[in-house]
Amino acid sequence: MLIAFIVSVSTFLLFSFIHYASKKKKPFKRALLSMLLGVATLCVVDLLAGVTGVYIPLTKLTMLTSLVGGMPGVALLVLLSAF
Secondary structure: HHHHHHHHHHHHHHHHHHHHHHOOOOOHHHHHHHHHHHHHHHHHHHHHHHHOOOOEEEEEEHHHHHHHHHHHHHHHHHHHHOO
């Protein structure tokens, strides 16, 4: 659990730095939004599993992947679950 917290915080700081370096306004807000959109996308994929047939279990690893990777990380999980 501590490792997941450390990875989440370091990812947040990395995203904030990337947004700050690209001269975007409110880098902390954008970084948090990127991470939350990844988790929200994973939850939507999980809720629509019965309709789409794509099932991704909500585990610590998948949640961490969606936090770190954002929406592209969830897309990667969907692609990996297809094979």
